[in-house]
Amino acid sequence: MPIPENHLVERIARLSRAAAPAARRGQIARIVESIGDDCAVVAASPGEETLITTDLCLEGTHFRREWHPADSVGHRCLTRGLSDIAAMGGVPVAAFLSLALPAKLPQRWVDQLFAGLLHVARAARITLAGGDIAQSPTGIMADITVIGTVEVGRAIRRTGAQAGDAIYVSGELGAPVALLEQMYALPTRKFRAASYPAHFYPKAQLELARFLAARQLPSAMMDISDGLSMDLRRLCQASHVGATIQENAVPVASLNRHEVELRHALHGGDEYQLLFTVPPGRRVPAVHKGTPLTLIGYITDGAEISLEHENGYTTELEPEGWEHFAKGGR
Amino acid sequence: MPIPENHLVERIARLSRAAAPAARRGQIARIVESIGDDCAVVAASPGEETLITTDLCLEGTHFRREWHPADSVGHRCLTRGLSDIAAMGGVPVAAFLSLALPAKLPQRWVDQLFAGLLHVARAARITLAGGDIAQSPTGIMADITVIGTVEVGRAIRRTGAQAGDAIYVSGELGAPVALLEQMYALPTRKFRAASYPAHFYPKAQLELARFLAARQLPSAMMDISDGLSMDLRRLCQASHVGATIQENAVPVASLNRHEVELRHALHGGDEYQLLFTVPPGRRVPAVHKGTPLTLIGYITDGAEISLEHENGYTTELEPEGWEHFAKGGR
Numbered sequence: 001m002p003i004p005e006n007h008l009v010e011r012i013a014r015l016s017r018a019a020a021p022a023a024r025r026g027q028i029a030r031i032v033e034s035i036g037d038d039c040a041v042v043a044a045s046p047g048e049e050t051l052i053t054t055d056l057c058l059e060g061t062h063f064r065r066e067w068h069p070a071d072s073v074g075h076r077c078l079t080r081g082l083s084d085i086a087a088m089g090g091v092p093v094a095a096f097l098s099l100a101l102p103a104k105l106p107q108r109w110v111d112q113l114f115a116g117l118l119h120v121a122r123a124a125r126i127t128l129a130g131g132d133i134a135q136s137p138t139g140i141m142a143d144i145t146v147i148g149t150v151e152v153g154r155a156i157r158r159t160g161a162q163a164g165d166a167i168y169v170s171g172e173l174g175a176p177v178a179l180l181e182q183m184y185a186l187p188t189r190k191f192r193a194a195s196y197p198a199h200f201y202p203k204a205q206l207e208l209a210r211f212l213a214a215r216q217l218p219s220a221m222m223d224i225s226d227g228l229s230m231d232l233r234r235l236c237q238a239s240h241v242g243a244t245i246q247e248n249a250v251p252v253a254s255l256n257r258h259e260v261e262l263r264h265a266l267h268g269g270d271e272y273q274l275l276f277t278v279p280p281g282r283r284v285p286a287v288h289k290g291t292p293l294t295l296i297g298y299i300t301d302g303a304e305i306s307l308e309h310e311n312g313y314t315t316e317l318e319p320e321g322w323e324h325f326a327k328g329g330r
Numbered sequence: 331m332p333i334p335e336n337h338l339v340e341r342i343a344r345l346s347r348a349a350a351p352a353a354r355r356g357q358i359a360r361i362v363e364s365i366g367d368d369c370a371v372v373a374a375s376p377g378e379e380t381l382i383t384t385d386l387c388l389e390g391t392h393f394r395r396e397w398h399p400a401d402s403v404g405h406r407c408l409t410r411g412l413s414d415i416a417a418m419g420g421v422p423v424a425a426f427l428s429l430a431l432p433a434k435l436p437q438r439w440v441d442q443l444f445a446g447l448l449h450v451a452r453a454a455r456i457t458l459a460g461g462d463i464a465q466s467p468t469g470i471m472a473d474i475t476v477i478g479t480v481e482v483g484r485a486i487r488r489t490g491a492q493a494g495d496a497i498y499v500s501g502e503l504g505a506p507v508a509l510l511e512q513m514y515a516l517p518t519r520k521f522r523a524a525s526y527p528a529h530f531y532p533k534a535q536l537e538l539a540r541f542l543a544a545r546q547l548p549s550a551m552m553d554i555s556d557g558l559s560m561d562l563r564r565l566c567q568a569s570h571v572g573a574t575i576q577e578n579a580v581p582v583a584s585l586n587r588h589e590v591e592l593r594h595a596l597h598g599g600d601e602y603q604l605l606f607t608v609p610p611g612r613r614v615p616a617v618h619k620g621t622p623l624t625l626i627g628y629i630t631d632g633a634e635i636s637l638e639h640e641n642g643y644t645t646e647l648e649p650e651g652w653e654h655f656a657k658g659g660r
Contacts, residue, residue: 040381053460
């Protein structure tokens with residue numbers, strides 16, 4: 001499909017340029033060359049390091065065409081990448097999208113995917129600077145690469161947590177997977193995307209991450225893409241520490257005006273909230289621009305990750321990713 | 331699949347570290363943080379710009395499991411990205427691999443894919459610094475992102491060709507697609523991968539590109555990934571020029587000791603050779619470290635891309651990508 005591909009690349013370049021004015025106020029000066037050459041060229045600034053992250057969005061694994069509007073797929077795809085940049089305390093600069101599309105996919109669907117993605121790009125003041133397109137023999141596949149910058153030595157890694165640090169999460173947890181469970185339970189019901197923004201149009205915590213990073217509050221940070229239990233374990237393993245979480249401290253989200261089950265908040269994932277640790281004595285505000293920052297427990301010596309229940313008993317917090325629910329395994 | 335993914339990421343991190351010693355002599359000092367955090371961190375050097383390229387490799391579109399050994403898939407995948415860095419005159423630094431794998435794919439296949447990819451990474455002295463893994467509901471999908479560097483303002487773009495510039499190609503053209511045509515014609519025959527390195531184990535022209543870039547010879551450069559006729563047109567469009575190519579000057583490759591057909595050399599693609607233009611009066615060696623550099627024509631005013639035949643007639647060189655052949659369309 002050489003000619004259609006050329007046309008599609010031109011179309012994307014046009015869409016990307018049309019979206020650029022807003023970005024221009026931000027980081028676009030860094031992009032020296034984008035769509036239309038072998039590589040994109042990004043200007044580095046002295047004193048900065050480059051952050052790079054890639055994330056897959058596969059039809060049937062990360063979204064379903066019958067559930068997710070195309071603009072939600074584009075929105076979620078870029079948000080995944082931006083959330084990784086946020087989790088390092090960085091500033092995003094540019095995105096690259098590799099797309100494999102079935103031959104029969106309507107052009108309108110592709111346009112709406114880009115509309116959703118470019119809306120998020122504009123809000124984050126970044127440029128869609130390149131990518132690749134191929135015909136998929138099967139479903140839709142998108143791979144997003146996001147490039148960001150961070151001051152030298154200031155990237156917030158997962159490795160810095162120490163015993164005694166307080167553990168915080170941003171926002172409230174569990175709504176996206178609670179909705180997903182409902183979608184699996186009621187496969188024919190149409191869930192209006194606009195009514196469930198936490199799942200369909202999530203927001204990467206870029207601004208909050210910059211606020212925390214600027215104050216050098218977090219000793220370690222990551223996003224909760226695979227669920228608190230799974231991601232806290234990863235953070236603890238990377239830092240060679242353990243943790244104790246208080247069950248009744250975990251901020252549980254609401255869905256349709258009802259609090260979701262605790263297990264969704266503990267194991268949910270697909271959240272794009274931040275999990276971070278803060279050394280003793282540092283003050284963390286309870287709310288930042290409307291987003292609650294909740295103390296849920298403390299880092300401990302050793303490797304155990306425990307959950308303190310309301311009845312006083314303590315059990316191990318077993319890691320369970322959200323894919324577990326996606327397959328109806330519980 | 332949270333736990334298997336964790337295991338696979340650890341396995342890749344281990345394979346990548348094992349491959350690192352050779353890379354360490356090269357660019358590894360730039361990689362501050364790689365697999366195991368939200369993002370990779372790459373240190374920027376003053377006076378350099380960052381190059382970024384992404385390329386898809388899809389089962390059924392870019393390779394077939396019954397034709398391509400897993401190590402060839404990994405080899406070809408990374409070579410595609412490296413070739414884009416070469417085409418800009420850059421030095422590759424790190425690669426990121428997003429992989430969607432069917433649940434039933436044997437671990438051995440995945441290991442061999444990584445063996446092929448890491449072999450190429452070692453040779454290019456780069457690090458596999460991150461990526462993503464997901465379960466594919468259908469076939470194998472790999473998306474490679476390669477990061478490189480180039481001195482500020484020295485990236486060789488497609489836009490610099492001017493009327494009067496000489497047009498060169500590296501190597502000999504047409505063998506990969508001539509083989510592909512045989513594979514389509516004889517679908518049950520087993521083609522030994524090691525006997526056809528131009529297709530199964532192609533080499534990105536990184537060293538040649540650095541040689542040319544260091545001498546500031548090319549006014550424009552790109553790799554011939556979609557065939558000379560298609561890619562020359564892209565270069566000419568980007569530079570707002572035309573071109574005249576001499577049919578009998580095009581270096582035609584051999585396959586099984588027979589010269590392939592001219593149409594394969596003109597429209598072949600899947601080549602990873604360099605197409606570049608050189609201003610009048612600059613001397614280009616006929617051979618660089620065993621790779622012929624062949625003058626095939628000249629850049630002209632206007633927009634026409636012409637082919638001068640041996641009989642003296644001139645026709646338009648129509649762009650025909652190699653996918654055209656892949657579908658047996660001719």
